[in-house]
Amino acid sequence: AQSVAQPEDQVNVAEGNPLTVKCTYSVSGNPYLFWYVQYPNRGLQFLLKYITGDNLVKGSYGFEAEFNKSQTSFHLKKPSALVSDSALYFCALRRDTDKLIFGTGTRLQVFP
């Protein structure tokens, strides 16, 4: 069965520090992996995706994610967090069909 896990409900980080939001997946075959961000009362916004190729994917707003096949992970990272990065982050998986399977989300709180 295909699934996505986000082991942390919340991540707290000080502004200017690096941040990591974790995601692991389970799928047979090659996954397509995505990160989305959700601000209060807003729809999900696409950040980045991994389809194939370079394991380090760069996306919007300075975010990047590293695909690690051996660890079945796709962690979201940013070298220097901003208070405005505070939001809910979702990892998602697509395989075979066009529907996305989402994780339960991680709330990122960046403190000034």
Add this chain to the structure above:
Amino acid sequence: GAGVSQTPSNKVTEKGKYVELRCDPISGHTALYWYRQSLGQGPEFLIYFQGTGAADDSGLPNDRFFAVRPEGSVSTLKIQRTERGDSAVYLCASSRQGGDGYTFGSGTRLTVV
């Protein structure tokens, strides 16, 4: 339009009533998706349209839920005999050709009282 538009943004209805939620996708996007997001959860897939036809409706929870897209653009999600457990944010998304970074609407928050 510039983005995916969902109306209404909020809907409060009484248990047992019928509701319709509308999604207006980005012009030219052939693929349209409906998801449901309950409090504290990630979005869950409901149904996917490619053009006018439902390519995958495996996520619809039961026969009270139905969706249409008669002209291949606007879609309506219909819920009959609403129950309190149907309360959630219903998200619509569209893409040019299935998958590849959908654009989501802001959602309709449905509250069944």
